[in-house]
Amino acid sequence: MPEDVEMNDSQPQPAAAPPPAASTLQHLKEIASVIEAGSLTKEVRRISRAVRLTVALRRRLAARDVAAFLAFALPHSSEAFARLSSLLPKEDGSEMDVDSAAPAAQVSIKHGLPEIEIYCYLLVLIFLIDNKKYDEAKACASASITRLKNLNRRTVDVLASRVYTYYSYVHELTSSLAEIRGTLLALHRMATLHRDELGQETLLNLLLRNYLHYNLYDQAEKLRSKAPRFEAHSNQQFCRYLFYLGKIRTIQLEYTDAKESLLQAARKAPTTARGFRVQCNKWAIIVRLLLGEIPERTVFMQKGMKAALAPYFELTNAVRVGDLELFRAVAEKFASTFSADRTRNLIVRLRHNVIRTGLRNISISYSRISLADIAKKLRLDSENPVADAESIVAKAIRDGAIDATIDHANGWMVSKETGDVYSTNEPQIAFNSRIAFCLNMHNEAVKALRFPPNSHKEKESAEKRRERLQQEEELAKHMAEEDDDDF
Amino acid sequence: MDPKLVEVTQLFSRFKAAFARNDFDTCVDLLSQLKVRLTKFPSLPPSFQQTPNAVEELKIARDIYEHAVVLSVKIEDQDAFERDFCQLKPYYMDTCGIIPPSPQEYPILGLNLLRLLVQNRIAEFHTELELLPVTALENPCIKHAVELEQSFMEGAYNRVLSARQAVPHETYVYFMDLLAKTVRDELAGCSEKGYDYMSIAEARQVLMFSSDKELHQYIAEEHPEWEIKDGSVFFQKAKETQPCKEIPSLQVINQTLSYARELERIV
Structure with missing residues (x-):
């Protein structure tokens, strides 16, 4: 990449x-x-x-x-x-610069x-x-x-x-990245000692990239978690950092956090950085699938990414349907693409999500279904499909993928009624987090405003200054009065 | 030949003899002596100095640590396994090009994967897996561990248990036995959530106990909150999210005040 x-x-x-x-x-x-x-x-x-x-x-x-x-x-x-x-x-050098x-x-x-x-x-x-x-x-x-x-x-x-x-x-x-790791670490230490935050940011990203190039996720995470953190100075570096962070978290199965980082990286990246955004999207799609979400169709139809995301589109389709056979076919068909993207191992992990989605579809459509039927629908091919189905269902219940209970004696699964989410505090919490996000965004924007230093003060003399202050005072008074009128 | 190397070689052959006799106490004793001797070799990780004996030293050191790992499995010491494996790992990762790959590499890497699975350290399992090249995934030892993990994640515990018959290496049996216990804990956790109640006979079968007594003992030790009455086990379900009857007024007031404050700043 x-x-x-x-x-x-x-x-x-x-x-x-x-x-x-x-x-x-x-x-x-x-x-x-x-x-x-x-x-x-x-x-x-x-x-x-x-x-x-x-x-x-x-x-x-x-x-x-x-x-x-x-x-x-x-x-x-x-x-x-x-x-x-x-x-x-x-x-x-005959042609000296004219x-x-x-x-x-x-x-x-x-x-x-x-x-x-x-x-x-x-x-x-x-x-x-x-x-x-x-x-x-x-x-x-x-x-x-x-x-x-x-x-x-x-x-x-x-x-x-x-x-x-x-x-x-x-x-x-x-391809001699491994050789410079020591130098980069030394430079990072130097930048930290000099309080050169931009340098730290850049070097940390380079080091993460260096480690991830060799799939050294463990070292990357150890460095990342111990390196000093501060507010990002450069948007590009921050995007990269988020992308690497997302990758590390994906490998370490922290999908929720990984999704957040990857989506943010994809959103923050400038539109010209197409290759980077494609990478972010690929990873984000897989992470969302691993989380049991189905990415919207618009994700795959983004301008200029359609061809690159096509294999992932078919993969998503297979997971959405919950069909193990289709999933296997897609994984095989695009094996070389997935290997090149280094997402092959993640695709292997998806297998159990395919089963989950299938199971969820069943649990939504049936209020009661026998375990033998579940095994048949999921196409579990093993010597003891019913026992397999039972333990798979039990695990899905424990992980919160479906809301149901198993009746062992009768060998069936009973789905529970879904509760009304508006009777809980959930909407209130969601609403609050959105408001907080907007307010935060506004504050950040205000902070980011920049004015040329002293540009308005240089020209004014002491007299003009007094005049301006007076005007301002009047204006303030005027506004205060208006405020009073309003109430 | 370097006298230190000769000494280590001799000591190591004594170790191997004891190892073959299954005399593990002697082995542990000799091993710690060997490890001390190894610290005197400058060509070993992390310094990797280019000495004339480097290849020989690296080879014998790798061999020693490989034996150490296998020994730790035989004496069933998981902590020692982890330590020895950590010491062995640089020989697999960073000595490419200096010494030829070891035939023991994949069995031991697979063993490590299995250990991580047994200890339910799935994140590390995947981190280790990423380090392996694509060709390594075809190796039976690695494949065994990868397939186990898949079945484990799916919840197909029967498949995990039946895999014990098909272990690719004799040393794997120890971890497979441990895995059975992990599986039992998982099953217990799943049953707790999945079932309202279960008859004792069924519970015994699901949790793979041979007698009711063992089952009772297990419940008393691991899940004292389960209730046994009328010949059935009743699982105490975790409290479900209750629809809220009360408005969390204090929280709402705080939130509203903070909105007001922020809005004031904007206007």
Whole structure:
């Protein structure tokens, strides 16, 4: 599933791309000045913007642009310059950049900012990965990680987290993920000590991904449960975290929690991250089936996912009908798909859900039915179907799947009347949880609002200020009066 | 040859001799000596140092721990089994490419799966299962455990019990016997919910007791809340959700107040 590493970051956004008139190099220089501004004013937000702008440029990067940018951004005597230049593929340098001479918007930046240096590493790394030069990319990534270990600046964190992601990604592409686990753990510890929350988030996800790549669910869960938790900084990282969490919980049979995580991950993921959402949906479908729910038809008909979810659609159908034969046929038919998705073992677990659903259908339609008939309807093929049916029914009752009692002497199952749910406190509780959700959502939205700092204060003089305050006071009084009138 | 390795090899052959004689006390004694000796090998997990003797050392260490696991089954010590298995596991997972896979690998992994099933640690069972490659699922030892788990989850307990006749390895019998007890507990739990009452003879049959006395003893020990009268066992059902007659006023007031507070913030 390489898609989900990429998620939306890799999607070039044509709308955001600047007009073609400006050259790539010019853009890079502008980005560099954004980073510089961010570094000097200590505004992390600007650096995130620079990373976003770079992603938009990604498709158009050429070796000579990157080389020219390095020459522009890094002091020629620096170690980083020498190392990064040597990693870039050599092209005939005869065609020196014409645009750099263009006086239109000449940007110059201060040399020696660590942010710019790390940005250069990141740029070269992205470039090398896109050009499939994995060995060079690995060298570049390791060099940048070594450099990052000596830096402790909050403004570097954003760039660093991107470097970590590509570091892990290039190792995944060359299937050597196991080698970097130690480094990632060390980096995670460092990020924790530096209180670099974005870095912690990113590294935790990379580690989880690393473990899950080798199906090491046990280690993944141990790390996850012990790593420090805080409110998510980046939506993408949070989505990934939820997805991994959902997977771990599914394996460990905590289906209710797993469903919640997986559905939330699928909902929160940006629409461009199609591959990721397909993965989330596949897992969510299985978990819901394991919980005994039947996902709605609309889940399978989502735009762009229909083909990918088709095997799961047939599987759902088999579970819905409660037909063991059909289920077996579907599982066999799509065995290779399920193996590739690594959901095969989960599908095996579904078998008893098929029986459950069949049993539930029987219990709803009959108020009393003999155990022999149940065995026949469920197509239990064993030497002693009645005894099997009896214990299966007993277990289903205990697990709360059906509401019935067994009459052992007569060998039949008696279904109970379903009670009226509105006579209990259930609706009240459900209603409360929904209200709480909406209120919480509103509060989160308010918290997320951001205003440019001091933008309204700078311009006003002391006199104007007094005037404004007076106006506000009047307005407040006016409103208070109106309020009184209302009552 | 390294003198330490020679020493371990000799000790291990004594251990194997005692093992063959079924002299388990000597075995346990020798095993603890062996384990101490093993700590001196630098090439073993977790350090994995590249020494000239690495292959030999890893092989003998794996062999020792495999025997330790089997020994723990023979002396019926589940805790020792868990400890030894944990020590053995890195040899299966992380030594690929250094030493050839052991022929004992799947029987022992299957044994571990069975143990997790017996202890009703289903989540760990599945976590372990995920670690196995697809081809391993075809192995009779693994397949046996996987099928048992399926029948167990379905509630087809008869199938679980009849699987005892078809064990793929002699060491499995111990856990299969334990599994029978787990199954009995499960059956008791299910019966409690599934039936209102049952005659003593039927209960004896369902719970697989050979005499009424055993049944009475079991009920007294495990389920003292069950009532025996008129030749039948009456299961005390857990209280069902009563339709609520009272409005939980305090809770509702609290909730409403909190809504009011939140709304005030919004407006």
